[in-house]
Amino acid sequence: SGEQFVPPFARAKIGSFFQTRPKLGNQFEEDQTLKTYLKRHMPTSVYQDIEADLKQFGRRVATDIYDLGLQCDVDLPKVEHFDAWGQRIDRLITCPAWKKMHDISAEEGLVAIAYERNHAEWSRLYQMSKIYLYAPSAGLYSCPIAMTDGAAKIIEGFASAVPWLKDRAFTHLVSRHPSDFWTSGQWMTERRGGSDVANGTETLAVLQKDGSYKLFGYKWFSSATDADITFTLARIVDDRGHTTKGTKGLSLFYLETRKENGELNNIYIQKLKNKLGTKQVPTAELLLDGTVAYKVSEEGRGVAGISSMLTISRIHNAMSAVGAMRRIVNLARDYSTQRTAFGNVIKDYPLHMQTLARMEVEVRGATLLTLEIARLLGREDTGIATEEEKLLIRLLTPLAKLYTGKQAMSVVSEGVECFGGQGYIEDTGIPGLLRDAQVLTIWEGTTNVLSLDVLRAVAKTKGQVLAALKNDVQQKLSKADNGDLLSCANKINEAIMSLLTFTMKHQDKMETAARDFAFNLSQVYIGKSFFF
Ligand code: UCC
Numbered sequence: 162s163g164e165q166f167v168p169p170f171a172r173a174k175i176g177s178f179f180q181t182r183p184k185l186g187n188q189f190e191e192d193q194t195l196k197t198y199l200k201r202h203m204p205t206s207v208y209q210d211i212e213a214d215l216k217q218f219g220r221r222v223a224t225d226i227y228d229l230g231l232q233c234d235v236d237l238p239k240v241e242h243f244d245a246w247g248q249r250i251d252r253l254i255t256c257p258a259w260k261k262m263h264d265i266s267a268e269e270g271l272v273a274i275a276y277e278r279n280h281a282e283w284s285r286l287y288q289m290s291k292i293y294l295y296a297p298s299a300g301l302y303s304c305p306i307a308m309t310d311g312a313a314k315i316i317e318g319f320a321s322a323v324p325w326l327k328d329r330a331f332t333h334l335v336s337r338h339p340s341d342f343w344t345s346g347q348w349m350t351e352r353r354g355g356s357d358v359a360n361g362t363e364t365l366a367v368l369q370k371d372g373s374y375k376l377f378g379y380k381w382f383s384s385a386t387d388a389d390i391t392f393t394l395a396r397i398v399d400d401r402g403h404t405t406k407g408t409k410g411l412s413l414f415y416l417e418t419r420k421e422n423g424e425l426n427n428i429y430i431q432k433l434k435n436k437l438g439t440k441q442v443p444t445a446e447l448l449l450d451g452t453v454a455y456k457v458s459e460e461g462r463g464v465a466g467i468s469s470m471l472t473i474s475r476i477h478n479a480m481s482a483v484g485a486m487r488r489i490v491n492l493a494r495d496y497s498t499q500r501t502a503f504g505n506v507i508k509d510y511p512l513h514m515q516t517l518a519r520m521e522v523e524v525r526g527a528t529l530l531t532l533e534i535a536r537l538l539g540r541e542d543t544g545i546a547t548e549e550e551k552l553l554i555r556l557l558t559p560l561a562k563l564y565t566g567k568q569a570m571s572v573v574s575e576g577v578e579c580f581g582g583q584g585y586i587e588d589t590g591i592p593g594l595l596r597d598a599q600v601l602t603i604w605e606g607t608t609n610v611l612s613l614d615v616l617r618a619v620a621k622t623k624g625q626v627l628a629a630l631k632n633d634v635q636q637k638l639s640k641a642d643n644g645d646l647l648s649c650a651n652k653i654n655e656a657i658m659s660l661l662t663f664t665m666k667h668q669d670k671m672e673t674a675a676r677d678f679a680f681n682l683s684q685v686y687i688g689k690s691f692f693f
């Protein structure tokens with residue numbers, strides 16, 4: 162007689178079926194949108210120069226860097242406020258994986274590539290391509306890298322006004338050597354406000370005999386508190402103890418977080434924030450009690466002075482948003498070939514394919530939008546951008562930040578659902594993508610505040626930013642020469658014309674319409690980006 166039947170779950174067996182996990186392949190090699198964009202725009206020699214590096218990085222972000230990123234999400238930062246003898250020390254403890262990310266960021270040139278300019282105007286696009294690949298595996302080390310890039314851009318902008326900063330800090334920010342590489346913070350938000358910095362900033366700056374300043378204030382959010390330097394805003398106190406209210410009273414300051422002897426620069430880490438996501442990043446409330454700092458901008462030009470950092474970190478934000486969307490779509494697409502339900506692999510269900518296809522279209526559009534900004538920024542970095550291209554950067558930066566932030570929330574949420582219950586399970590690494598996406602709509606300016614920034618840019622340039630966008634869009638659309646393309650081009654053209662007519666006719670409604678206006682402009686620009 163045959164062997165005795167043993168039911169699969171009998172005698173403490175746990176069953177014989179185990180779901181195959183979604184595979185993460187080489188994130189560069191799998192990315193047709195990125196590869197096609199770079200090949201189309203870059204000279205062949207530049208693409209050939211950087212391709213091998215992007216391939217090795219695409220592999221690393223799916224292997225060792227990805228593993229480190231997951232460790233950062235488990236081994237969270239903490240602060241020891243006092244030593245055993247009662248002395249206040251505020252020792253920030255970060256995990257080994259976070260420290261390793263610092264070293265990898267330097268070695269991979271995640272900031273350096275943009276400033277070495279070995280590939281002239283294409284260096285920025287090359288760097289941003291790496292940032293985009295890095296972000297969903299970075300355990301949020303992408304956050305200090307964004308601010309460090311912004312700090313380097315500020316220093317370049319103030320090269321003639323504050324030349325000593327180049328030797329003092331810039332060389333560290335763009336270093337490829339881990340032991341030399343510094344990161345930067347960006348301290349703007351105070352208790353009274355993060356959007357309304359002009360009215361929210363209470364920090365005072367008191368001039369010292371040697372020309373430095375001492376800062377006294379409370380910075381309510383400071384991400385990546387382990388930074389070596391930071392740029393911040395404060396109000397200078399005059400001889401009579403008076404300050405100027407509003408924007409005109411704010412100046413931009415540079416400071417190093419530690420003194421020569423390694424102690425904190427009269428900075429007290431009051432607490433680390435308990436956050437919904439981005440738990441990997443040490444975000445602290447800081448008391449500044451006589452922190453030594455150096456004025457960088459002219460007095461009263463603080464917000465304008467820090468705006469180049471805002472531009473860079475907002476573009477990084479958009480890259481992170483697109484990176485998160487791309488990652489979850491790649492994982493979901495692979496999973497759809499592994500998972501069976503109702504007798505079929507789920508990729509064979511048209512409804513599931515429709516879900517994936519809709520996500521894919523969103524990601525491709527967002528990728529084109531952000532790569533276009535990186536390409537333009539490279540031209541601005543190297544001094545060859547036309548006036549029209551500068552106007553485009555001014556307008557596209559808030560648009561890309563606000564639009565991709567919102568897209569990331571909906572695409573990543575849909576992506577989580579593509580894994581069914583497994584999408585909700587922490588140690589798959591999937592829920593973290595959703596938790597960490599929410600902040601992309603808040604920091605570096607909320608959706609509404611950035612929609613208003615679009616109106617600020619329109620007003621400040623007397624509408625020239627819109628004219629630049631219209632010209633760029635119409636120039637691309639004019640290349641459409643066959644039936645289907647022509648009808649798409651006509652629709653996009655109608656959309657931009659009706660948006661421009663609306664702004665002219667309804668000036669009084671623009672504040673209320675700002676968000677819809679910004680979303681529609683973003684969609685128009687994405688639409689034209691599909692036309693090469
Ligand atoms: O959140 C933060 C860090 C998070 C961690 C890093 C993440 C990086 C991404 C990582 C990815 C993983 S740091 C805090 C960020 N905070 C914000 O983004 C603030 C949001 N609020 C705004 O953006 C507001 O619109 C303000 C603060 C800029 C408004 O200030 P004011 O003073 O009321 O603005 P004004 O008076 O309109 O502008 C003052 C000057 C003007 O120049 P002039 O005087 O020459 O006309 C403006 O044109 O600043 C200029 N300006 C700008 N210039 C203002 N905004 C801009 C801009 N975006 N670009 C160029």
Ligand code: FAD
Pocket residue numbers: 347348349350353354355356357382383384385436439444600603604605606607608609610613
């Ligand atoms: P509020 O200004 O109070 O906004 C509340 C709501 O009002 C928002 O929905 C906003 O859109 C809306 N609103 C405000 N003004 C208007 C308006 N005029 N019209 C219409 N709607 C409006 N800041 C730093 O400086 N450095 C950091 O390193 C840093 N790290 C951060 C890390 C994390 C995890 C988070 C969550 C925040 C961080 N921030 C940092 C702060 C962040 O930049 C601010 O929280 C953000 O800019 C919003 O400011 P707020 O919190 O004051 O919001």
